[in-house]
Amino acid sequence: MKTIVLAGRRLFMKWDNIAYFEERAKEANAAIVPVRSEDENDFRSAVKDASAIIVIAKTISREAIESLSRCELILTLSVGHDCVDVNAATKRGIPVSNVPAYCTDDVANHSMSLLMAVARKLTLLNHETKHTRWDYNVAKPIYTFRGKCLGLIGLGKIGRAIVPKAKGLGMQVAAYDPYVHDDIFQLLDVKREYELNEMLKNSDYISIHAPLTPETYHLLDKKALGLLRKHVVIVNTSRGNIIDEQALYESLKSGRVAGAGIDVMSSEPPDESFSLLYLDNALVTPHIAWYSEESLERVRIQGMDETVNVLNGKRPRYIVNPEVFGFSNTD
Numbered sequence: 001m002k003t004i005v006l007a008g009r010r011l012f013m014k015w016d017n018i019a020y021f022e023e024r025a026k027e028a029n030a031a032i033v034p035v036r037s038e039d040e041n042d043f044r045s046a047v048k049d050a051s052a053i054i055v056i057a058k059t060i061s062r063e064a065i066e067s068l069s070r071c072e073l074i075l076t077l078s079v080g081h082d083c084v085d086v087n088a089a090t091k092r093g094i095p096v097s098n099v100p101a102y103c104t105d106d107v108a109n110h111s112m113s114l115l116m117a118v119a120r121k122l123t124l125l126n127h128e129t130k131h132t133r134w135d136y137n138v139a140k141p142i143y144t145f146r147g148k149c150l151g152l153i154g155l156g157k158i159g160r161a162i163v164p165k166a167k168g169l170g171m172q173v174a175a176y177d178p179y180v181h182d183d184i185f186q187l188l189d190v191k192r193e194y195e196l197n198e199m200l201k202n203s204d205y206i207s208i209h210a211p212l213t214p215e216t217y218h219l220l221d222k223k224a225l226g227l228l229r230k231h232v233v234i235v236n237t238s239r240g241n242i243i244d245e246q247a248l249y250e251s252l253k254s255g256r257v258a259g260a261g262i263d264v265m266s267s268e269p270p271d272e273s274f275s276l277l278y279l280d281n282a283l284v285t286p287h288i289a290w291y292s293e294e295s296l297e298r299v300r301i302q303g304m305d306e307t308v309n310v311l312n313g314k315r316p317r318y319i320v321n322p323e324v325f326g327f328s329n330t331d
């Protein structure tokens with residue numbers, strides 16, 4: 001019988017009860033092997049002969065991939081697949097899939113919620129009104145959204161879902177995404193910025209929706225943050241390491257950046273020393289932008305559809321390394 005390994009602390013945080021996965025695995029004549037231990041050796045010995053591996057935010061290293069004997073699929077039950085060494089999987093001819101669009105609208109809504117809550121200083125006002133005083137002066141200055149520019153880093157599924165929401169508030173939208181064709185910008189009526197620095201200089205709000213890659217690692221570093229308009233608000237629901245968190249902390253502390261809405265961190269959960277936790281102008285949420293009851297349901301259905309199909313000999317639908325079948329993502 002084939003085995004499907006489920007692993008990663010976050011997967012079991014979402015589903016302590018794995019009956020759904022066990023039931024669906026039967027469609028591929030497979031059994032689920034849950035690996036709840038965080039020990040890498042336990043994980044390695046469980047995946048060695050597995051036919052499929054399903055994880056959330058669990059690192060699957062080159063070494064682990066090289067030890068696999070009969071793996072037909074590595075699946076991340078998430079949009080981001082930066083936890084998997086995709087190059088190593090491609091070299092071994094192992095398809096890697098994600099679940100690309102189960103939560104697009106929820107992430108767009110969470111991003112806009114962070115943006116509006118930070119710009120309207122809701123957490124400060126809530127705290128002051130309940131515990132201290134009835135005085136709006138404490139929140140000054142607050143600026144209007146209408147006529148202001150939202151700069152998007154990444155105009156993929158989530159970036160595109162944000163556009164009508166921002167326009168509904170009367171904002172102009174610009175985006176930096178070197179991999180999207182002009183016609184998409186035209187269709188959405190979004191100003192194309194060919195240079196990230198130009199967009200940073202011209203935006204009142206910045207929202208990040210690019211994947212974490214070697215190219216986007218610390219894309220917003222000290223130098224880039226130094227280009228921003230004073231009073232800018234930054235939202236990051238993408239991946240923590242796209243911003244240099246220490247540089248962001250210094251910009252927020254000095255007031256150079258007015259506020260930040262942060263759903264993702266370089267290390268999750270953050271330890272007590274994570275400096276953004278201690279700033280009033282940083283609103284922090286626990287990597288929850290994806291969540292709604294509907295998304296939670298959708299991700300496991302789509303993930304298990306993909307796994308069952310692949311183990312039954314079909315092509316993966318959500319493949320991120322089509323090179324293993326002789327295609328590239330631009331074919």
Ligand code: NAD
Nearest residue numbers: 079080154155156157158177179209210211237238289290
């Ligand atoms: P997507 O693949 O549809 O879009 C990503 C876009 O980023 C693409 O258009 C791509 O061209 C662009 N991009 C790639 N490199 C870039 C670069 N160097 N500069 C600017 N743009 C670049 O993905 P999506 O569905 O929009 O998701 C975006 C990211 O959001 C995911 O990669 C994931 O990390 C994150 N995410 C977070 C949560 C959460 O709960 N916080 C949930 C889902 C997704």
